[in-house]
Amino acid sequence: MSQGVRTRPEGSGRPLSEAYDTALLDLDGVVYTGGKAIAHAVDSLASAREGGMRLAYVTNNALRTPDVVAGHLTELGIPTGADDVITSAQAVARLVGEQVPAGSRVLVIGGEGLRVALRERGLVPVESADDDPVAVVQGYGGPDLTWSRLAEASYAVARGVPWFASNTDLTIPSGRGIAPGNGAAVEVVRIATGAEPQVAGKPLPPMHRETVIRTGAERPLVVGDRLDTDIEGAFNGGVDSLLVLTGVTDGARLLAAPPRHRPTFVDADLRGLLGGQPEVAGEGGRFRCGGWTASAGREELELDGDGKALDGLRALCAAAWTAAGNGACALDAGKALAKLGL
Structure with missing residues (x-):
């Protein structure tokens, strides 16, 4: 890089x-x-x-196991083995396994993918804060995750049990639109306990x-x-x-x-x-890619030329990122993107 x-x-x-x-x-x-x-x-x-x-x-997404993900991809026409799939459940299970002894009980708030990953690391999934877990692991549990499961996590975390999260994505795409992700559920436990999880994803x-x-x-x-x-x-x-x-x-x-x-x-x-x-060439604050030339004005990004929309977008990126430096570009890009149909 x-x-x-x-x-x-x-x-x-x-x-x-x-x-x-x-x-x-x-x-x-x-x-x-x-x-x-x-x-x-x-x-x-x-x-x-x-x-x-x-x-x-x-x-x-920590809900599905690598086997299930691989099967889905294969059905779509993309031949895939379970070894070709890496999930945040596996990453968080390794993180937990490095901090607690093998055979330890771990309270699982999530789906089968998380349970399988924990067992792979020699850990024992349990369902209740009263099962004496040495860690709490929270991963996406699907749309049927219940309030009582979040309560179990909160009870254990409030007692001082170390808390881990597979990821903190606030949203997840679905066939019907954008749904709450694991991060939204993590926020519930954070609000209830004031604690912060170790995050793997x-x-x-x-x-x-x-x-x-x-x-x-x-x-x-x-x-x-x-x-x-x-x-x-x-x-x-x-x-x-x-x-x-x-x-x-x-x-x-x-x-x-x-x-x-x-x-x-x-x-x-x-x-x-x-x-x-394609290369993006630049000189004197003007950046060229394909048939497009982009620059940063006082209030907005400017774009001239013609050609492939992606080339125009690449040129605009150069103008915007150069103008922003270490920050985020606040220049209006509406007119420039409209020229590209984006």
């Missing part, structure tokens, strides 16, 4: 699937949405895999460590749709990233990104793995 503050997306003369040995792919918003494969995902991943790139699927280092341990990646490329988990996780891990625009991040959020949320590369979807990335 390039050192210093990123001020523009990078170019690549080689297909990303050749420049990196392993793609660390987020799932929701990248590979599928609402359980259905995103356009071009299946064919793009097949081509990347045939070209020698290893594909690993990295998710903050993206964008924090335990998740990146778990991914590298399990994949053995030497030149990984993080591929995601969220700036505050996928891209920040890559930043924290010191590796390069590809943002795809098939999920929650739109052009305005990307342009306003602070340094830790700025991806190495930007593309429309997973077809971005299969080709190179």
Whole structure:
């Protein structure tokens, strides 16, 4: 990963699937949405895999086991083994296992994925604060998580039992829209107890460590749709990233990104793995990509030219990020993005 503050997306003369040995792919918003494969995902991943790139699927969702996730991907036409799936449940289970003895009881507030991961580390899942747990682990439990489960966590944490969370994503995408995520449930326990959990999932280092341990990646490329988990996780891990625009991040959020949320590369979807990335050239405060030229005015970002919308967005990123430096760009991007249809 390039050192210093990123001020523009990078170019690549080689297909990303050749420049990196392993793609660390987020799932929701990248590979599928609402359980259905995103356009071009299946064919793009097949081509990347045939070209020698290893594909690993990295998710903050601790509900499903790797076997279940792998089965779902295989049904979508993406052949996947359980060893190709890394979850925040596995990352938090390792974190707990490093701090408590094998065979310890752990109060589980979450789904089967969390229980399986804890057993893998030699820990014993229990259901009640009265079962003498030495730790509390909280992960996404699905839409049927009950208030009584959050109460059990609160009782144990209030007694001083160490508290761990698989992740703190406040929302999670569903087929019907955006739903509360594990972070929302963590907030309930935090409010009840005043305590703070140790967190394992993206964008924090335990998740990146778990991914590298399990994949053995030497030149990984993080591929995601969220700036505050996928891209920040890559930043924290010191590796390069590809943002795809098939999920929650739109052009305005990307342009306003602070340094830790700025991806190495930007593309429309997973077809971005299969080709190179255009260079963004800059001189005198004007940045060019393809047929577009972008600059930062006094109150707004300015864009002139014509061509591919993505090239215009890349040029705008350079103008916005350069103007913002270590901060977040506050210039109005509405007119410029409208020219691109974004």
